[in-house]
Amino acid sequence: MHTEPTVSACGAGEDGPAAELCAPRRGRPRSEAAEQAIFAAVEDLMESGKSLSELSIERIAAAAGVGKATIYRRWPNKEALLVEVVARLESPLPEPSGGTVREELVRMVDYMRKRGLAKRSRWMLKSALSQMNAWPELREAYQEQVVKPRRELARAIVRRGVDEGVLRSDLDVELVCEIVIGPILLRSVLWDEAPLDDPDLAEQMVDAVLNGVGAQPSGGRSR
Amino acid sequence: MHTEPTVSACGAGEDGPAAELCAPRRGRPRSEAAEQAIFAAVEDLMESGKSLSELSIERIAAAAGVGKATIYRRWPNKEALLVEVVARLESPLPEPSGGTVREELVRMVDYMRKRGLAKRSRWMLKSALSQMNAWPELREAYQEQVVKPRRELARAIVRRGVDEGVLRSDLDVELVCEIVIGPILLRSVLWDEAPLDDPDLAEQMVDAVLNGVGAQPSGGRSR
DNA sequence: ACTTTGCGATACGGGTCCGTCTCGTATCGA
């Protein structure tokens, strides 16, 4: 199917400190610059609004100023390349700051807001949704490496809120998570034109969700 | 660019009562069966999980048991066909029932929940999000014909709630809409595995959003 | 009867893409 690259015994695509341990390579070493150029080209193409199906190896190679062989030497096919791009793309999760649960929620929502402003992440967010249906490998990588840790972070904060008595304990934790992050995801992923500039947006969202959008000033809370 | 079909003066794709008014066609009339077969084929392909870029005219024609020319006689290109498919796909909006604002919100959310269970709509929901980036015409048709009326329905209900004093008036109407429909959209569109079966889900979501997920029983509502 | 149009099928030119392969050259270890 695919000509096994000589380096593959070390773990594909990894040339960290482990490389010299298992394969004291003989010939000319692979160009780090070429690799960076490939990643940069993919990200540039994403940023320019290309859809997943428009990201052909040929286009990527041309944009990177690189021969196709240089790509195929590193990844067996398009999927593998994009999976690695996905893995590299995401910025690190915001660390728990030790503040209030409300503050943590605001931080998380605001992190998502800012990320919605960054084109590259936005491309990936959107592409992750539909195109990946036809691409289980890519979809799974994205779910595993991006979605899952974020959902778990949200769950952890919500659980802490329940434990501390700040959040209602009669609701499903999942449901609370969805209510907290649903609105910001709606804006940052689903609706293109929605404004994300307001730096207070996260705070407004979290407070509205915490206090409820219903107008009853005090009574009748448990339906 | 494209050989104008003879029928086009009547409005493409429409062969209702208007047809005989403007063009007492001469030769063999177009086969209604072929048209239905084409629509059915596209929807079947969608349902089978094909992505937008996999929906080629050739594939559609083969699946419909129809010649390519029969498709190109009706639509000038792939986009036009898919735009019409999108237009046909959506089920009618739920009508206002005259109930409480809360009941209306529950009805709307529950409608979205049920729709999330229907595969065809789900395909379109998901594809609408990313793949259509590369396809402005299709995206616009979807936004105009599907998204917009739903957002307006939501806005109308929320405004009524504000007028009746059931919803907080100190919040942006858009924000309230997002908080109400964000969670259900999250489940029905973004997360594949999320359960949508619980018939009480809509009620739970709406009530949680109305009452707030914060635990404070009465005090400290305005942050 | 005769024309007009639609039908399914299929051939066609032109295009993009994939993944492999071969050039001539560059850079490493031995």
Add this chain to the structure above:
DNA sequence: TCGATACGAGACGGACCCGTATCGCAAAGT
């Protein structure tokens, strides 16, 4: 120095696709 491997460039075969055109036949009007 020499073999091994990398590099950019691009040719190559095969696949798929688009949109048009052409078959022979079918169904309608005049």
